[in-house]
Amino acid sequence: MGCVAHLAIITTDHLKIAVVKPLHKKGDKFNISNYRPISLLLTTSKIFEKAMYSRLNQHLYSNNILVPEQYAFRKAMSTEDATFRLTDNVLKSLNQKLHVGGIFCDISKAFDCVNHEILLTKLHFYGIQEITIDWFKLYLTNRQQKGEIKLPNSTHNLVSDWGILKHGVPQGSILGSLLFLVYISDCSLRINSLAEPILFADDTSVIISNRNFIEFSTTANLVLAGMIEWFSANKFVLNP
Numbered sequence: 001m002g003c004v005a006h007l008a009i010i011t012t013d014h015l016k017i018a019v020v021k022p023l024h025k026k027g028d029k030f031n032i033s034n035y036r037p038i039s040l041l042l043t044t045s046k047i048f049e050k051a052m053y054s055r056l057n058q059h060l061y062s063n064n065i066l067v068p069e070q071y072a073f074r075k076a077m078s079t080e081d082a083t084f085r086l087t088d089n090v091l092k093s094l095n096q097k098l099h100v101g102g103i104f105c106d107i108s109k110a111f112d113c114v115n116h117e118i119l120l121t122k123l124h125f126y127g128i129q130e131i132t133i134d135w136f137k138l139y140l141t142n143r144q145q146k147g148e149i150k151l152p153n154s155t156h157n158l159v160s161d162w163g164i165l166k167h168g169v170p171q172g173s174i175l176g177s178l179l180f181l182v183y184i185s186d187c188s189l190r191i192n193s194l195a196e197p198i199l200f201a202d203d204t205s206v207i208i209s210n211r212n213f214i215e216f217s218t219t220a221n222l223v224l225a226g227m228i229e230w231f232s233a234n235k236f237v238l239n240p
Helices: 002-014 043-062 079-095 116-125 130-140 176-190 213-233
Strands: 017-024 035-041 099-106 143-150 157-159 163-165 196-200 203-210
Touching: 035 043, 043 130, 043 176, 079 099, 079 196, 079 203, 099 213, 116 130, 116 176, 176 196, 176 213, 203 213
Parallel strands: 017 143
Antiparallel strands: 017 035, 099 203, 143 157, 143 163, 196 203
């Protein structure tokens, strides 16, 4: 029995390895912050992820856990829908002769900063318990990755040593995006009584409007303070 358990541990750990390759987003190619780390995973691990994604996604939707202000990685919701809602909110406020303004927040390396303990606590709060929460704990802990960079004008790649992933969810995985939505979903609950939040993954936009300019300014400061407090409590760093 001990040999079987040992073999299971070895097999499980081997399903949690990834080769991370940088994908250029925009801007200066010599600036490392302009790259997104994409995790290349084993095909076998993706089979388990797909099965668990289906179960978790069904649970989230059947219990209306994900906030309607989140437009990323969701069926029939896109950047166009988020843009329309933001523009519509602004135009309605202008038509009503209201003061209107926006707060636009960008989190530095958001997917890489997800705290595993906080994520597991939120999953448990949303009803993921017993053997299922144990599975997610196993999925998140002791993940290993190494970086690989293609050298220009060369047939060889530069490869790093293997390292343990202490926080974050792997970008490029099947489960990573959904787990991130669970992690950030309650952000809008912190402010939606004061303003109109619009989320697209880690991009957070908030529209504030009021007829009275003093009240408008006060609300804007309260919203910004609340967002900063939430980001700090969830181990996120705002990109200045």
